[in-house]
Amino acid sequence: MKIRIIGGGPAGLCFAALLKRDDPAHDIVIHDRGPRGATWGFGVVFSDRALEFLRADDEAMFQLLSPHMETWPNLTIVHNDTRIPIAGNGFAAIGRQQLLSLLYAHVEDLGVRIEFESPIDSFSDRDKLGGADLIVVANGAASFLRKQNELRLGTSCDWRTNKFIWYGTSRVFDSLSLTFRQTEHGVFCAHHYRYSPSRSTFLVEVEEETWKRADFEHLSPEGAIAHCERVFAKDLGGHPILSNNSQWRNFPAIWNERWSFDNVVLVGDALRTAHFSIGSGTRLAMEDAIALSKALREKGSIPEALAHFQELRLPPMKKIWDAANVSARWYERMGEIMKLDPVEFAYSYMTRTGRVDHAEVRRRDPGLAEAYERLHPGENAA
Numbered sequence: 001m002k003i004r005i006i007g008g009g010p011a012g013l014c015f016a017a018l019l020k021r022d023d024p025a026h027d028i029v030i031h032d033r034g035p036r037g038a039t040w041g042f043g044v045v046f047s048d049r050a051l052e053f054l055r056a057d058d059e060a061m062f063q064l065l066s067p068h069m070e071t072w073p074n075l076t077i078v079h080n081d082t083r084i085p086i087a088g089n090g091f092a093a094i095g096r097q098q099l100l101s102l103l104y105a106h107v108e109d110l111g112v113r114i115e116f117e118s119p120i121d122s123f124s125d126r127d128k129l130g131g132a133d134l135i136v137v138a139n140g141a142a143s144f145l146r147k148q149n150e151l152r153l154g155t156s157c158d159w160r161t162n163k164f165i166w167y168g169t170s171r172v173f174d175s176l177s178l179t180f181r182q183t184e185h186g187v188f189c190a191h192h193y194r195y196s197p198s199r200s201t202f203l204v205e206v207e208e209e210t211w212k213r214a215d216f217e218h219l220s221p222e223g224a225i226a227h228c229e230r231v232f233a234k235d236l237g238g239h240p241i242l243s244n245n246s247q248w249r250n251f252p253a254i255w256n257e258r259w260s261f262d263n264v265v266l267v268g269d270a271l272r273t274a275h276f277s278i279g280s281g282t283r284l285a286m287e288d289a290i291a292l293s294k295a296l297r298e299k300g301s302i303p304e305a306l307a308h309f310q311e312l313r314l315p316p317m318k319k320i321w322d323a324a325n326v327s328a329r330w331y332e333r334m335g336e337i338m339k340l341d342p343v344e345f346a347y348s349y350m351t352r353t354g355r356v357d358h359a360e361v362r363r364r365d366p367g368l369a370e371a372y373e374r375l376h377p378g379e380n381a382a
């Protein structure tokens with residue numbers, strides 16, 4: 001098969017690796033608009049469960065990535081100055097740049113060609129796409145190719161109201177942490193975790209009103225960093241916040257009713273985005289690649305395989321997508337929720353998507369369940 005992949009992020013790279021592994025005779029080229037080694041962001045996080053799925057579906061990929069991951073067994077909620085460690089929530093993280101470098105080397109070893117600085121903005125680009133049996137659109141949330149075909153695909157894009165900015169820091173944290181600090185402008189949240197021995201992701205999220213009151217609209221990039229460093233001074237311990245073209249953004253919750261047309265199929269963030277607060281975007285991108293390669297293996301023709309891909313993938317993906325949207329909305333009310341006592345706040349965080357009930361909180365962290373029961377006697381009698 002002649003396969004052309006638009007976008008060399010986790011979705012496109014994993015898909016290329018899986019197909020080439022299935023049949024080395026496939027002619028696969030990935031076109032990415034960026035130069036090799038250019039990437040935004042810092043580290044990305046995977047939950048233990050996400051890694052289990054990856055291991056079950058693609059042991060080779062798991063073995064490739066896991067030695068380069070930072071791992072820890074707990075998460076910590078910081079409610080102003082109260083720290084609440086919560087057991088039973090294992091996570092692993094890896095730098096995005098490192099993740100991509102490992103994947104580039106892996107697919108190139110398998111015989112896939114990656115063309116960098118090779119943007120594709122139209123399906124009629126005969127030079128790059130001509131004669132392809134299958135075109136995989138894996139070019140991320142802002143995919144222009146998807147936008148050009150919204151009616152066909154039944155695309156919806158719901159811009160969420162919170163503002164976030166993806167920073168890093170040289171402070172290395174000992175667990176995945178969510179720090180919420182009340183300021184005179186409103187609540188600031190940092191999602192922070194170590195992703196290498198010397199770096200952590202430090203993503204700052206605020207409600208829109210807080211962002212306006214703090215006047216981020218008019219602050220320079222240096223001014224915004226200085227402001228966040230002041231808010232999180234106790235958490236940064238004298239370390240600086242680092243920028244990597246970091247900009248304030250709103251999160252687009254993207255969905256498509258139809259995932260393919262003709263010989264074109266969407267995967268990864270181009271297909272759907274999942275709010276970063278559940279740490280699943282990269283996992284979902286990889287799982288799309290796994291499901292699409294499985295569908296192609298199981299069906300005899302491309303149209304059948306593309307229909308089968310959507311059938312296979314829709315139920316598990318929709319569950320996570322729904323949970324991610326509920327989680328995003330929880331952060332949009334964090335100013336209100338911060339008024340809770342720290343234990344209640346941590347409990348609210350744990351149960352925010354409805355996928356974790358009291359019994360599950362108890363299983364993961366009996367201490368938190370008991371502390372909550374003391375505040376709410378009789379509410380969750382076992």
Ligand SMILES: Cc1cc2nc3c(=O)[nH]c(=O)nc-3n(C[C@H](O)[C@H](O)[C@H](O)COP(=O)(O)OP(=O)(O)OC[C@H]3O[C@@H](n4cnc5c(N)ncnc54)[C@H](O)[C@@H]3O)c2cc1C
Pocket residue numbers: 006007008009010011012031032033034043044045046118119120121138139140141143144164165166203267268269270276279280281282283285
């Ligand atoms: C702030 C933030 C924090 C996040 N945190 C996490 C996290 O902790 N854990 C997690 O799992 N996920 C996280 N994610 C999500 C994760 O980064 C994405 O879900 C994941 O990268 C999606 O992979 P992808 O391959 O679909 O797209 P991308 O990684 O976006 O890759 C798309 C590729 O397509 C290329 N491209 C774009 N347009 C074109 C074009 N016209 N022609 C050719 N190439 C093109 C780009 O250069 C890019 O290399 C986060 C996202 C954000 C925004």
